[in-house]
Amino acid sequence: MATEHVLTVNCAESPGIVHAITGYLLDHDCDIIDTKHFGDRQARQFFMRVHFESGKQPLTTEDLRRDFEPLAAEWAMNWQLEPHGRKRRVLVMVSKFGHCLNDLLFRARTGDLPVEIVAVVSNHTDHEELVKWHGIPFFHLPVTQETKPAQEARLLELVDEYNVELVVLARYMQVLSDELSAQLTGRTINIHHSFLPSFKGAKPYHQAYDRGVKTVGATAHYVNAELDEGPIIAQQVIDVDHTYTADDLVRVGRDAECKALSNAVRWHCEGRVMLDGGRTVVLR
Known part of the structure; x- marks a missing residue:
């Protein structure tokens, strides 16, 4: 079971996106290893990549994706969640x-x-x-x-x-x-x-x-x-x-x-x- 994952997100820029994503990770006992994000003010688009590690909860990649879907729908995100290092x-x-x-x-x-x-x-x-x-x-x-x-x-x-x-x-x-x-x-x-x-x-x-x-x-x-x-x-x-x-x-x-x-x-x-x-x- 993969313990490290990478989440990438792109959506319309709006206050609260980082809070929502980090809140999701906290709720799932995940620890952020590295994060980068950028807001394109001209295009009004937001981009984020988070490399994180799962905690004690035995969550599979499918579990993490399923639980993230409602949040992604709420913010109309284009997103991917993959095991870190997948070839x-x-x-x-x-x-x-x-x-x-x-x-x-x-x-x-x-x-x-x-x-x-x-x-x-x-x-x-x-x-x-x-x-x-x-x-x-x-x-x-x-x-x-x-x-x-x-x-x-x-x-x-x-x-x-x-x-x-x-x-x-x-x-x-x-x-x-x-x-x-x-x-x-x-x-x-x-x-x-x-x-x-x-x-x-x-x-x-x-x-x-x-x-x-x-x-x-x-x-x-x-x-x-x-x-x-x-x-x-x-x-x-x-x-x-x-x-x-x-x-x-x-x-x-x-x-x-x-x-x-x-x-x-x-x-x-x-x-x-x-x-x-x-x-x-x-x-x-």
Whole structure:
């Protein structure tokens, strides 16, 4: 039985919400380990994450959820209550660049990320041996303009078959259709090799080189129907200077990509990221 849980809440801002939530925890003999909350005054929205430990009462996760439901209904909350440290089931998509995939596989294998990578999908076969070495199913789903609907339908079948909670685009160099993006809203994270909103689209490092940038960056964001426009979760930058060629920027940018993506995956799976319109609130 899990003794530690994480409760995340989002609702309209109003006085008394923190009092109501902490009162519920006190009534259930729970001890708060860590709590973060934020009130967006412009959007009039409230966000809260509470990591707590159950007391002597033998309450299951289902017990805690059942007892919280009336309070959540009273305040019209969007909420989740999960055992602390529960590993989320993740499907990773990749094309030919494997550095982000390799980083995620290593972090998952060593327990650095609270994830279980249940499948890897690619439109190429370059990383099949690496994935199978980790004991993870690999699916080669090539895509052309003509086969894209069938390929995305098969992807959704895999999402259902493996009970996938999060899809991670680890340098998957294909644009998802609007229909697929809509079906996976809020549970698909992409890494873009640029410090968005600058240098969108193809070859952003070469765009950055042409502009003589002094930092290169990477941005992890949720996917939506607009290319490289989804709500930003995490960003990472690395200092560079005029001596760096475009190829140098690509090389050093890989580290920024790996770090931004792993941070975004970690924060999402730990229940730290909540959507606030077109942006995110990250309660770290």
